Amino acid sequence: MRSLETSSFRLSLQTLLRNKSAFVGTIIVILYFVDALVMEVYPKLFGITQPNSLVENFSSPLPLPPSFSHPLGTTAYGIDLLTSILKAIKFDLAYSLAVVLSGAALGVIIGVISGYVGGALDEFLMRITDIVFSIPYLVLALAVGFVIGRTYTSMVLALAIVWWPLYARYGRALTLSIKTLPYVDSARLYGMNGFKILLKHVIPNVLPPVFVQISLDLGTIMPTFSTLSFIGFIPNANLPELGFLTTLGLNYIQTAPWTVIFPGLAITVFSLAANLMGEGLRDVFDPRRRSE
Amino acid sequence: MKLWAYILRRVVILVPTLIGLTFIVFVLSHSGGPNLVLAEYLNPHLSGSAKQAQIKALIQEFHLNQPIYVQYFYWLLQVLKGNLGYTNTPIYSGPVSQAFELFMPNTLMLSIIASVFTWVIGMPLGVWSAVKKDGVFDQTTRIAALALYSMPFYLIALSLIIIFGVYFRVLPFSGTVNLLLVGSVPWYQNGISYPTHIFIIDAAIHGKYMIALNALEHLILPSLALSLGSLAAFIRLLRSQMLEVFGQDFIRFAYSKGVPEKDIITVHARKNAIIVPLTNFVYLVAFLLGGAVVVESIFNIPGIGYWTTQALLNNDVGGIMGSTLLFGIILVAASLAIDVIYALIDPRVRY
Numbered sequence: 065m066r067s068l069e070t071s072s073f074r075l076s077l078q079t080l081l082r083n084k085s086a087f088v089g090t091i092i093v094i095l096y097f098v099d100a101l102v103m104e105v106y107p108k109l110f111g112i113t114q115p116n117s118l119v120e121n122f123s124s125p126l127p128l129p130p131s132f133s134h135p136l137g138t139t140a141y142g143i144d145l146l147t148s149i150l151k152a153i154k155f156d157l158a159y160s161l162a163v164v165l166s167g168a169a170l171g172v173i174i175g176v177i178s179g180y181v182g183g184a185l186d187e188f189l190m191r192i193t194d195i196v197f198s199i200p201y202l203v204l205a206l207a208v209g210f211v212i213g214r215t216y217t218s219m220v221l222a223l224a225i226v227w228w229p230l231y232a233r234y235g236r237a238l239t240l241s242i243k244t245l246p247y248v249d250s251a252r253l254y255g256m257n258g259f260k261i262l263l264k265h266v267i268p269n270v271l272p273p274v275f276v277q278i279s280l281d282l283g284t285i286m287p288t289f290s291t292l293s294f295i296g297f298i299p300n301a302n303l304p305e306l307g308f309l310t311t312l313g314l315n316y317i318q319t320a321p322w323t324v325i326f327p328g329l330a331i332t333v334f335s336l337a338a339n340l341m342g343e344g345l346r347d348v349f350d351p352r353r354r355s356e
Numbered sequence: 357m358k359l360w361a362y363i364l365r366r367v368v369i370l371v372p373t374l375i376g377l378t379f380i381v382f383v384l385s386h387s388g389g390p391n392l393v394l395a396e397y398l399n400p401h402l403s404g405s406a407k408q409a410q411i412k413a414l415i416q417e418f419h420l421n422q423p424i425y426v427q428y429f430y431w432l433l434q435v436l437k438g439n440l441g442y443t444n445t446p447i448y449s450g451p452v453s454q455a456f457e458l459f460m461p462n463t464l465m466l467s468i469i470a471s472v473f474t475w476v477i478g479m480p481l482g483v484w485s486a487v488k489k490d491g492v493f494d495q496t497t498r499i500a501a502l503a504l505y506s507m508p509f510y511l512i513a514l515s516l517i518i519i520f521g522v523y524f525r526v527l528p529f530s531g532t533v534n535l536l537l538v539g540s541v542p543w544y545q546n547g548i549s550y551p552t553h554i555f556i557i558d559a560a561i562h563g564k565y566m567i568a569l570n571a572l573e574h575l576i577l578p579s580l581a582l583s584l585g586s587l588a589a590f591i592r593l594l595r596s597q598m599l600e601v602f603g604q605d606f607i608r609f610a611y612s613k614g615v616p617e618k619d620i621i622t623v624h625a626r627k628n629a630i631i632v633p634l635t636n637f638v639y640l641v642a643f644l645l646g647g648a649v650v651v652e653s654i655f656n657i658p659g660i661g662y663w664t665t666q667a668l669l670n671n672d673v674g675g676i677m678g679s680t681l682l683f684g685i686i687l688v689a690a691s692l693a694i695d696v697i698y699a700l701i702d703p704r705v706r707y
Binding site: 179198199200207283287317336340 | 669
C-alpha cells in the first residue's frame, strides 16, 4: 500500500515535470514565494532595510531610466522600482492568498453541504449563491469600504465575499457527481452514516480539483486586487503594492513608460506562471478535465 | 413547457436576485449611520436652526431614524415609483436617472465596439488555432491569449497608450474628442454632447463630420483595450469547444463522406462550438462593465463606469445604489437573454 502511494506520487510528479510550461510556471511561482519569505524573514539579503514601506528620494524626485544603480529605473519621488517590486510581491501574494483561501474555504463548505444534502436547503443556498454571484466586485468592494474603511483588509474581505460563489458552485457540482458513484452507494449500504461518508469519501475527492482551481485563481486574483488599488479604492497607503506602485508613475507615462510597465509586468509574470502551473496540476489531479 | 413559460419563470426568479443584491449593498452603505445620506441632500449654505430643521425634515423623509431594513423598504418603494434619488459627484450632481441618461450612451457605445472587436478578432483566431492544432499559429495564439489573460486590465490599457499614443503618436488617448475642435459648438457642454450624448452620433447629426472622425479616433484605443481583456477568454473557450466538436462522430462522418473541409469547419463545427462562448457572453458583459470602470477612468471618458468610480470615491450613497441597481439589472438581463438564446439555438436544451 505504501509503495503504491509513493509510486503514484512519483507518477504525478513526473507528469507535472514532463510538462515543460507547467514546470517553468511552478518554478516562477516558487520564486515569488521565496521572495515573499525573504522579505518577511531577512530582507537584508537583498539589501533592503525597510521592507514594509516605500522609500522616497526627494533629491531626485523625477523618474530615472533603468541604469546600473537602479536596474529597473525609478518612479515618482525617486522610489527605486526593483526593490519596491521585490517588497510589493510579499503584500500582493499575501492578500491574494487571503482572498483565494478564505473564499475557497467558505465556498467549498457551502457547496458540498448544498450538493450533499440537496432538497430545499440546496435550493436556498444556491439562490443566495446566485445573488452574491451577480454582485459586481467593484460595487461590493466599495460598499464594504464604506462600512469598515477603505483599507487593504477591507478590499480582501470584499473580494473574498465576491469569490466564494464560484467555489460553492464548483464544490456542489463535484459533490453531485461523486454522490452518484458506486462506492458511495456501497458505503451507505454498509450502514456508514451520512456525515462519515461526507468526511471520508466526498470531501477527499472534492479537494484535489479545488486545489487546482485555487492555483489557477491565484493568477486571477492578483491582477484583480491590484486593479482595485490602481483605481484608487485604497487611498494614501504608502504600502509597497504593485497596483499602487503603477499609479505613482501614471503622470509620467509619456516620458517614463517603465514606471507603469515594470510593476504591471511583475503581476503578469506571476499570473501567467500561476496559470501554467494550475493547468499542469489539473492534468495531474483531474485527468478527465485535461487541458488541450 | 412552452418557451414563454420558461422565460416567465426565469423572470420571476430574477426578482429576488435583484432584491437580494440591492439589499446587501443598501445595508452595507447605510450601516454607517444617517450622515452620508444627509450630506447628499443637505443644503450647504444653511446653518443654525434652519440647518437643524432641514436635518429633521430629511430624517423624516428618508425614515433615517428607523432600522435599515425599513429604510430599504422605503427606498425600494421610491425605486418602483421611478425615483432613484440624487447623486453628488465632482463630474455630475443631480438625479440619478438623469446621470444614467447622460453617461450610459458612452459606455454602451464603447461596449458595443469592444464586443465587435472581440468577435471579429476572436472568431478567426479561435477557429483557426483549433483547426491547426499544435501548429505554429496555434501555439502563438495560445501564448498570446494566455499572456493577455494574465495581464492586469489597466496594464493592457496603459500598454496601448504607450505603444499607439506615446511611441507611434498615431491615436489620441484622452477624452472623447479633441477639445480644441469643440470649443465653440453649442451642443457640447461640460464634457457632454446633446441630444443623444454619444459624441460621434451627435457630431454627425449636426453635420460636423471632421469632428465625428476625431471622436472616432478617440474611441479606438479604449474599445480595443476593453476588447483585448475579454478576447483571451473568448479565444480559449472557442478553441477548446471547437476541438471537442472535432472529436465527435458526425464530424468524422462528414469527412468520410467527402464534405469539403471548409464546409465542415463553418457549417458543422463552428455552429456547434459557438454555443459555449455565447453562453459565456454573460461573463463578457460582466467583464465589460468592470472593465469599463477601469478604461473610462484611464481614458477620461464620461461614461457610467467613470461616474460609478466617482460616486464610490466620494461616498455618494445615491450614486452607489443607482449603479448597483443598474449593474445588477444589466447582468441579470444578460444572463436571461443568454438562456433564452441558448434554448432557441440548441435543440438539445430542454426547458
